[in-house]
Amino acid sequence: MTDTAAAAKSPGTVRVGVQKFGTFxxxxxxxxxxxxxxxGLITALFIDTGWLGNSGPIPAWRWADSAMLGGGTASDGTEWIGLVSPIITxxxxxxxxxxxxxxxxxxxxxxxxxxxxxxxIIGAAGTVMFLGAMVAGPVAALILKQVEKLWAGKVRAGFEMLVDNFSAGFVAFFTALAAFxxxxxxMKWLTDLLGAVVGWLVDTGLIPLAxxxxxxxxxLFLNNAINHGVFTPIGSEQATETGRSLLxxxxxxxxxxxxxxxxxxxxGVGAARATAPGAWIIQFLGGIHEVYFPYVLAKPILLLGLIAGGATGVLTNVIFQSGLVAxxxxxxxFAxxxxxxxxxxxxxILSVILSAGVTFLVSMLFLLGSRKRDLAAEAAGADGFASAVAQTEANKGRKSSVLGGLVAGGTATATKTIQKVVFACDAGMGSSAMGASVLRNKFKAAGIEGVTVTNKAIAALDGTADLVVTQQQLTERAQQREQSALHVSVDNFMNSPRYDEITRMLLEQQQGGAAEPVAAEAAPAAPAATDSVLAPERVRIHAGSxxxxxxLRExxxxxxxAGAVTGAYYxxxxxxxxxxxxxxxxELAIPHGTNEAKDAVLASALTVVRYDGGVDWDGxxxxxxVGIxxxxDEHLSLLSNVATLFSDDEQIAKLKAAATPEELYALLQTVNEG
Structure with a gap:
């Protein structure tokens, strides 16, 4: 975990805007x-000039005419569409x-x-519509989202599916016509224009300047907008026509x-030199290019070596008319x-070897020229490489296990005083509340003071958190909302090992002479739950699965x-x-609605069903x-109690051993306590 506050840019900067667009x-x-x-494999094998094509380097496929799969004219004169064109089109x-x-x-x-x-796709016949799909897909979905907001929570119970299906059908109908x-x-004009520009660069030999x-x-992690927005769509179309593309x-x-x-x-010198061999394996054999970014940020002049090497590789492919199929x-x-x-x-192969050689030579000259200065800085205790790792993670917008491994010990520590920890989830009322309760109890047991632990919906993050904990699938969204905070991903809100890492980090912060935190804002007390929140009739035991x-339906x-929700809650x-x-x-799931479904909640209530045969919950x-x-805010104290109950293995064993719903309800009484 690293401090990104100093390096993070405001959401309005060009860099962040391009990065978000590229990420999308x-x-x-x-x-x-x-x-x-x-x-790509089908193209490489079965088009006419492919490995197994009729005009390829290996004699035509023996037990079937390659044109049947790659498309074209078969040996008997039959025209085949094949697989290549329909897949890309x-x-x-x-x-x-x-x-x-x-x-x-x-x-x-x-x-x-x-x-x-x-x-x-149909309206731009003859043109590969990757760019059109990138526009039509998200825009049509956004239109549906905005249209359905007009009657959200206003549809009579039992008619939700009917309304949803017809609204989606009508939006699909009209957006398909508009797209056509x-x-x-x-999009055909734009695709042709971009293709013409790239083609001109290739024809004139200027493409290495890219x-x-x-x-x-x-x-700076800004390459996705260029690579996936331009090179991949145009390169794929080139590969369809010529069987390869250097893009x-x-x-x-x-x-x-x-x-x-x-x-x-x-x-090199110091930590950079010590970690470079391992980083080479990860980058060259594993394909994770981000591992070398901190080395460049630590010494920006090395960027000239990368540019020279990259241009050399592109030029080599231009000269040899070589490229990839996908x-x-x-x-x-290997890829x-x-x-x-x-x-x-x-x-x-030459493009890879020559680009590596040119970058090596140029970088070597810069490294040798600054070696005395770098050794002196290392002797003085300067750790520019660790700062570069932190800067790289700030540019990326999220924690990277690969980059974290470059720092001594493989674990970075916080360089800012953490006073406010926020658990964030989609709705801010279920999993995050339970995770906050578990971590709050760990802090209390460890004697950590001056740190508040609260929970919120991701949409409610306001830039004031010092550390944000989210489930892995939601971390990227949280990082876009809280760019200056530390971010921790967990895959299990009940007993994630990351909780112990956070606890140790805060203990070191408080015991290691870190700046004394200012008076922490007190977390608001959650209202006490009423006795009717979990009633005996809402506790069941099923022998099967x-x-x-x-x-979810049950x-x-x-x-x-119980009168707690409307029919739209399912x-x-x-x-x-x-x-x-x-x-x-x-062994616990706590299904609940999305943040947009708050209008469907009429009162607070819990349900508990024990399925002795188990329920396959996404693996x-x-x-x-536990339905909630x-x-x-009444649910906060309830979830705190549920979290405490299900974080204790002995209590879980007792809950599983309960013979009747009445016994199970008696063991669950703590969730009704305020």
Missing amino acids: LSGMIMPNIAAFIAW YLLPLLIAFTGGNVVYGHRGGVVGAVAAFGV FWLAPA SIIVEPAKV FLVEANPGPGAGLLLAIALF PASPGSI VLIQTAPGSHLGV VSRDEA AADMLQA DAMLAREQTVSTYMGN ETATFV AGKG
């Missing part, structure tokens, strides 16, 4: 990289659009986004980073070789029968699970399903 683009492409790789853009819509508004947003994208008639021509932009952008190697070439790390391993992700030498087009291996959705029905529970699982660990086994509806 990457978020549509990266989950679908497997499909790109599969398409339809499947890949639709996957991108669905992913973008899903990010904006869940599964239904993804469905609407895919339908809208089909309009732009208006968006498709605009390294002047790409290499600095990589170090896939402009950013992903592992050579420059490898050359830089080799130079530092031989001619994106190499991650940018490992590069697997995606190398037939006949391009000499050029691609059910599905997760069936367990919890929602019990809450509705859909809100499902939506919550699509965002992030409510499985807490210790985890939940024995206890919280009105105002």
